[in-house]
Amino acid sequence: MLTGINKIGDLEWEVPIGYVPDMRVPGRFFLSRTLAETLEEGAVRQLANVATLPGIVKHSLAMPDIHWGYGFPIGGVAAFDMTEGVISPGGVGFDINCGVRLITTPLTEADLARRKRELIERLFDAVPTGVGAKSALRVSNKDLSAVMVDGARWAVERGLGTEADLVRCEGEGAMPGADPDAVSAKARQRGVPQLGTLGAGNHFLEVQVAKEIVDPEAAKTFGIAEGQVCFMVHCGSRGLGHQVATDHLRTLEGAVAKYGIRLPDRQLACAPLDSPEGRAYYGGMVCAANYAWANRQVIMHEARKVFAHLFGIDYDEMQLIYDVAHNVAKFERHDVDGVSTEVCVHRKGATRAFGPGAEGVPSEYAAIGQPVIIPGSMGTSSYLLHGTTAAMQKTWGSTCHGAGRVLSRSKAKKEVRGKELRERLAGEGIVVRAHSDTALAEEAPAVYKPSQEVVRVVHEAGLSHIVARLEPLGVIKG
């Protein structure tokens, strides 16, 4: 699996120039021997292919949850310079701004005890789930334009959250540069009825307990303590983001020839950052990213109401720790050979992990670094970490995003029985609520790389440091 790849550190590997033709920079990825057993040769080739793109700076990177994706590998990170560089939907993913947020409650596991099943049922009723899920919100086309520009703020201004929530979102829950004109009527049509819906696949809303505090100082700063019940929301931009990606891929496939870009794989369709096509994709992508932040904000609001009603606690006692994007391209300033330089960082299945003092980290967290939230697969631990200076130096301030899939959905359906899985998890005290047992089978823990191993690698490689481990108590899924 690692033929032609050089080991350059305990957990660090280099894909040399020449691994595929026309590489401009080497590839680098972070992986343990254990994870190397499931490394796909195709994903490494994709990492190398990304290194052929114009304007790529330093390295084509991948995190330990690397696996095969559309064009770029999932777990991939790549930065492009502002003059020669390109922007590529394949480097972001179809689910633009898929991401995670983590919220604390004042409850303990004992407080939930007999009402856990009821809580999960109420959450399942309050948050629409499933592929075609429709929202209870009535969003007009004009509202949608505002959502695409203002992101999470749109929801907060309508009473679906607090100002404090916004400070605790990456980029305060919105990115600049939204261009609603770069979002097609079809994308709008898909987005209007879906704001505040969870979706399907690996998306979830999970009730968890902070089982283990690894870094007490950081935990205190983030406001989380051992034994505390939390909940986590993992979802993205739904049909709107998917449509934005699909629409712009088509125009960018045309742009590749227009700008004379040679690609080893047409799935790497891209355009210069400073081109009409590249700017249009960026503007549309930002709209979808902002929609996703509003989406997670609305879902958190609905879940807070359920907790407040069921347990008689105050809305404000449920504090957002942070919200991270793990599928997005952003303009950021980073050190390039000792010079602070603006680059376009693509993170596809990778989480920003800015370290202490970095610009963009909320002031209350500045001494620690930003919170990094890594969801586990169903029934396995999730992790709260913090960003590091090493990540700033090695990976454009990036770390992993979770457990990569190792078994396809079709294989999972053949090998796992959803009903048995649900019963087994119930035996472990984990209440699962979904529309179908088939949907559960596709998301069985066995079809994912072990998240604790992925997290161990980023922790030991210094790309982010573990603050707390969270165990699932109950989960709602599509």
Place this chain on the structure above:
DNA sequence: ATGTAC
């Protein structure tokens, strides 16, 4: 991930 296929 996704009105799970143009």
